Amino acid sequence: MKITIFGAGAIGGYLAAKLAIAGRTELSIVARGAHLDAIKASGLRLIEDGKETTAPVRAAAKAEELGEQDYVVLALKAHSVAPALDQIAPLLGDHTAVVTMQNGVPWWYFHKTLGALEGTRLQQVDPGGTIWDRLGPRRVIGSVVYPAVEVDAPGLIRHVEGKRFSLGEPSGEKSERVTLLAGEMVKAGLQAPVREDIRAEIWIKLWGNLSFNPISALTGSTLAAIVADEGTRMLARAMMLEAQAIGESLGVRFPIDVDRRIKGAGDVGEHKTSMLQDLERGRPMEIDALVGAVQELGRLTGKPTPAIDGVLALVKRLAVERGGYG
Ligand SMILES: NC(=O)C1=CN([C@@H]2O[C@H](COP(=O)(O)OP(=O)(O)OC[C@H]3O[C@@H](n4cnc5c(N)ncnc54)[C@H](OP(=O)(O)O)[C@@H]3O)[C@@H](O)[C@H]2O)C=CC1
Numbered sequence: 582m583k584i585t586i587f588g589a590g591a592i593g594g595y596l597a598a599k600l601a602i603a604g605r606t607e608l609s610i611v612a613r614g615a616h617l618d619a620i621k622a623s624g625l626r627l628i629e630d631g632k633e634t635t636a637p638v639r640a641a642a643k644a645e646e647l648g649e650q651d652y653v654v655l656a657l658k659a660h661s662v663a664p665a666l667d668q669i670a671p672l673l674g675d676h677t678a679v680v681t682m683q684n685g686v687p688w689w690y691f692h693k694t695l696g697a698l699e700g701t702r703l704q705q706v707d708p709g710g711t712i713w714d715r716l717g718p719r720r721v722i723g724s725v726v727y728p729a730v731e732v733d734a735p736g737l738i739r740h741v742e743g744k745r746f747s748l749g750e751p752s753g754e755k756s757e758r759v760t761l762l763a764g765e766m767v768k769a770g771l772q773a774p775v776r777e778d779i780r781a782e783i784w785i786k787l788w789g790n791l792s793f794n795p796i797s798a799l800t801g802s803t804l805a806a807i808v809a810d811e812g813t814r815m816l817a818r819a820m821m822l823e824a825q826a827i828g829e830s831l832g833v834r835f836p837i838d839v840d841r842r843i844k845g846a847g848d849v850g851e852h853k854t855s856m857l858q859d860l861e862r863g864r865p866m867e868i869d870a871l872v873g874a875v876q877e878l879g880r881l882t883g884k885p886t887p888a889i890d891g892v893l894a895l896v897k898r899l900a901v902e903r904g905g906y907g
């Protein structure tokens with residue numbers, strides 16, 4: 582099985598290291614810059630459970646070096662996918678599946694929904710519909726990524742916690758391609774449940790990301806602090822209820838209520854969201870995929886989003902001022 586992980590940063594690097602150490606697949610990565618140089622020189626290093634391991638991965642600067650794959654895992658930030666389309670193309674044959682590992686609303690959301698919005702291209706995550714047109718949603722295996730991982734230095738990945746990558750076909754089918762991939766991930770020591778309704782799980786993760794992430798970037802607060810403060814907790818709750826109304830109008834069933842989701846986020850503790858971490862490191866924030874796309878879904882479904890609109894306007898302004906608008 583030929584797998585290439587395109588964008589082997591924190592999440593892609595972790596998955597690549599686990600699959601490479603298991604040694605059962607023909608595993609490659611496409612990376613760039615000092616990270617690529619370090620991996621080529623010394624292998625991909627992973628710190629997990631206090632132990633460092635070096636994973637033997639084939640690392641390339643250009644996809645042409647690797648050719649057509651059975652699976653391409655896109656482990657880029659959401660705003661990095663469209664600019665990378667030309668570089669991804671050489672990896673794609675007729676049969677190649679593409680696994681999308683971005684947080685937020687996925688660009689393929691309206692593929693195989695069979696609803697009134699079937700085929701809609703979401704401009705916030707896929708401006709002009711170019712990802713849809715060039716990658717093609719028929720290739721897609723969706724995912725929800727739970728591990729917390731960081732890149733500590735070029736070539737060095739540090740796993741913090743979590744091993745679950747939920748997978749699912751947009752159609753909900755338990756296809757051979759998703760089952761085979763999940764099997765390899767499990768043999769590599771990960772959890773890879775195959776979901777019949779991956780969108781419902783996307784919404785549960787998104788619920789936290791669309792509210793806590795921008796509030797944390799705006800305030801510099803951890804998850805625990807946002808939940809402890811009544812004002813920010815109620816703002817997050819208002820955003821989440823707006824999002825729930827949108828999701829439900831699209832047929833999504835939320836298996837837990839908003840207060841349980843808020844409690845879950847608070848229980849994570851003194852953790853800085855990825856958006857706050859990106860802001861502090863001067864990196865582009867995933868505003869469009871995590872927040873802007875939910876506002877767009879609100880417009881498409883005719884659901885009001887006053888709290889989301891306000892927070893989105895503020896965090897975009899912050900990003901423009903800091904030069905970090907992805
Ligand atoms: N990290 C985490 O704990 C979690 C992340 N996620 C989600 O996973 C996704 C990936 O995040 P994360 O792994 O943290 O991001 P990272 O920035 O760590 O990794 C992305 C990698 O892709 C590289 N890249 C970008 N464009 C290209 C290109 N054209 N060619 C080659 N390499 C490229 C980046 O390189 P460069 O650094 O040079 O830009 C970087 O190494 C995001 O949507 C995030 O929200 C979800 C759950 C947890």
Ligand SMILES: CC(C)(CO)C(=O)C(=O)O
Pocket residue numbers: 684789790793794846849852853854855856
């Ligand atoms: C920590 C958490 C769950 C915040 O919602 C997250 O996914 C992120 O930081 O992006």
